[in-house]
Amino acid sequence: MIVKRKCAACGEIKDRSEFIKITRVCDNGEIVIEPDSNTFGRSVYLCKNENCIKGAFKKDRIFKVLKTKRNDSLQNKILETLEN
Numbered sequence: 001m002i003v004k005r006k007c008a009a010c011g012e013i014k015d016r017s018e019f020i021k022i023t024r025v026c027d028n029g030e031i032v033i034e035p036d037s038n039t040f041g042r043s044v045y046l047c048k049n050e051n052c053i054k055g056a057f058k059k060d061r062i063f064k065v066l067k068t069k070r071n072d073s074l075q076n077k078i079l080e081t082l083e084n
């Protein structure tokens with residue numbers, strides 16, 4: 001089964017595999033990039049490109065969607081995943 005997701009920045013709908021998933025874990029509030037399938041929480045999906053990642057951080061949008069407080073290192077951590 002192909003799961004479709006929507007980018008939180010540009011709104012494009014694509015296959016799950018084309019996105020980076022970021023989850024706020026419901027147990028402890030921790031923000032996890034590409035969590036394993038046992039991790040439950042509020043999630044956002046972003047295209048694997050710099051524009052969408054940076055776009056999600058404009059006006060702290062990603063933090064509002066995740067309902068978490070601002071975390072200045074998160075953007076760099078997500079950008080680092082592009083290099084892998």
Ligand SMILES: [Zn+2]
Binds near residue numbers: 007008010046047
């Ligand atoms: Zn996008």
